[in-house]
Amino acid sequence: MIHIKNLQKQFGTIHVLRGISCDIQEKEVISIIGPSGSGKSTFLRCINGLEDITSGEIEVNGFKLPDAKTNINQLRESVGMVFQRFNLFPHMTVLQNLILAPMDVKKMPKNEAITKAEGLLVKVGLIDKIDAYPNQLSGGQQQRVAIARALMMDPKVMLFDEPTSALDPELVGEVLAVMKSLAQEGMTMVVVTHEMGFAREMSTRVIFIDQGIIQEQGSPEQIFTRPQNERTQLFLSKVL
Amino acid sequence: MAFNWQIVEEYTPLFIEGAKTTVQCTIICVILGTLWGLTLGIGRTASTKYGLWKWVLYYGVQWPVKIYVSAFRGTPLFVQIMVVHYVLMPFFLNPRDGLLVSDNLISVATARYWRSEYGAFISCVTAITLNAGAYISEIFRAGIESIDKGQMEAARSLGMSYGSTMRKVILPQAFKRMLPPLGNNAIAILKDSSLGAAIGLADLAFAARTSGAAYGSYSEPYIVISIVYWVMTFSLSLLVKYLEKRLGKSDSH
Numbered sequence: 001m002i003h004i005k006n007l008q009k010q011f012g013t014i015h016v017l018r019g020i021s022c023d024i025q026e027k028e029v030i031s032i033i034g035p036s037g038s039g040k041s042t043f044l045r046c047i048n049g050l051e052d053i054t055s056g057e058i059e060v061n062g063f064k065l066p067d068a069k070t071n072i073n074q075l076r077e078s079v080g081m082v083f084q085r086f087n088l089f090p091h092m093t094v095l096q097n098l099i100l101a102p103m104d105v106k107k108m109p110k111n112e113a114i115t116k117a118e119g120l121l122v123k124v125g126l127i128d129k130i131d132a133y134p135n136q137l138s139g140g141q142q143q144r145v146a147i148a149r150a151l152m153m154d155p156k157v158m159l160f161d162e163p164t165s166a167l168d169p170e171l172v173g174e175v176l177a178v179m180k181s182l183a184q185e186g187m188t189m190v191v192v193t194h195e196m197g198f199a200r201e202m203s204t205r206v207i208f209i210d211q212g213i214i215q216e217q218g219s220p221e222q223i224f225t226r227p228q229n230e231r232t233q234l235f236l237s238k239v240l
Numbered sequence: 241m242a243f244n245w246q247i248v249e250e251y252t253p254l255f256i257e258g259a260k261t262t263v264q265c266t267i268i269c270v271i272l273g274t275l276w277g278l279t280l281g282i283g284r285t286a287s288t289k290y291g292l293w294k295w296v297l298y299y300g301v302q303w304p305v306k307i308y309v310s311a312f313r314g315t316p317l318f319v320q321i322m323v324v325h326y327v328l329m330p331f332f333l334n335p336r337d338g339l340l341v342s343d344n345l346i347s348v349a350t351a352r353y354w355r356s357e358y359g360a361f362i363s364c365v366t367a368i369t370l371n372a373g374a375y376i377s378e379i380f381r382a383g384i385e386s387i388d389k390g391q392m393e394a395a396r397s398l399g400m401s402y403g404s405t406m407r408k409v410i411l412p413q414a415f416k417r418m419l420p421p422l423g424n425n426a427i428a429i430l431k432d433s434s435l436g437a438a439i440g441l442a443d444l445a446f447a448a449r450t451s452g453a454a455y456g457s458y459s460e461p462y463i464v465i466s467i468v469y470w471v472m473t474f475s476l477s478l479l480v481k482y483l484e485k486r487l488g489k490s491d492s493h
Contacts, residue, residue: 048397073399073400073401074399076396076398077399081393087390087393087394089394091412091416100395100398104400104408105399105404150398152398153398153399
């Protein structure tokens with residue numbers, strides 16, 4: 001469902017991604033790990049066009065990048081994104097945050113959107129916060145709302161950009177729990193994360209990125225217990 | 241010195257009409273100036289990452305707006321009113337060869353009527369709007385740029401278009417931050433409208449000048465209009481404060 005061929009990305013003279021190729025199948029849960037500054041987040045942001053790519057090709061659910069014929073908004077409808085900093089809309093209540101995009105983009109009737117939003121809020125355990133504003137919520141609650149907001153669009157794949165990195169340690173668990181239940185329901189997920197526990201337990205494949213290329217990939221078991229690449233070994237020895 | 245308040249008393253209807261004109265001119269200028277400023281402000285921030293459009297927007301939109309803003313902020317409003325009234329207006333609205341007439345958009349009689357009845361008003365509103373737009377565009381630009389770029393990314397990631405994101409996510413937040421400077425701007429417009437008296441706009445300042453000239457004594461009328469202007473600007477500042485409070489509600493928790 002996602003095909004990436006020789007993806008390169010330069011910011012000015014800095015070569016962040018130096019040729020990444022990978023295919024992601026439906027229902028895969030992929031954890032992307034690696035040192036900070038290795039290009040993990042940039043890689044993720046290229047997939048939904050938040051960063052324009054310097055060279056290479058990306059195909060997501062049949063939409064090609066870069067391609068003048070691709071409607072980037074349509075591509076993004078089918079790709080949910082969850083950010084490190086949540087990025088909820090602070091001037092809207094939780095409910096308004098959820099129903100905005102479906103009503104604006106998909107022209108979903110308001111009552112239908114509200115019903116759907118209520119269902120998702122039950123799922124992430126925040127139905128009692130439906131009328132709260134984001135700044136009345138804890139970081140963990142905000143991130144769960146952000147996940148529900150992305151799910152409102154019925155995405156075929158969810159991208160998570162370090163979803164727990166901005167959270168206090170005691171709030172990480174509640175967000176990971178929501179992500180786990182998503183994975184169990186068969187959602188295709190690409191997760192940039194520092195949570196090795198999640199990567200190990202939940203992912204179907206782990207990708208280790210360093211210096212702008214995929215250094216090693218494989219099953220969690222393979223990567224965490226028998227890493228072949230020297231850099232992987234070094235990285236894991238520091239974080240485990 | 242002795243004040244002769246009879247001057248003001250005798251000319252009360254002129255002062256009242258003048259106050260109405262000042263208020264009308266201010267309201268119209270604030271509305272048009274804000275819309276024009278928003279347009280310019282979006283033009284000033286318009287950019288894209290992709291090939292040809294990047295250059296079109298940069299040289300075709302961003303730069304002209306920059307030059308416009310620089311020119312209107314760099315020349316006195318008084319001079320701008322003169323230029324609009326004596327250069328721009330005859331160009332469009334001259335009964336003989338104005339563009340609107342020669343293009344048959346309006347008849348000669350209409351042009352003549354408009355010019356004599358509303359000439360000063362149209363010139364004044366045009367000049368102040370063009371001028372205020374330049375200042376307001378900077379307020380909009382600063383307001384838009386002050387919003388975290390994660391907001392744009394989040395909305396665009398949900399599939400929303402640039403325009404929708406601007407209208408529903410960025411501008412409502414930016415507007416809240418822009419309200420205090422916009423309020424100051426509205427007050428400036430109210431005060432600046434007094435310059436219109438120089439081209440014969442029958443506003444408050446004009447009432448003071450006319451009544452003063454009739455009696456050869458200017459102190460009384462100008463003291464009176466000072467107070468009236470002050471009351472007007474003070475009320476306006478109260479209104480702005482009230483709006484700020486109401487709009488600030490949602491994120492003041």
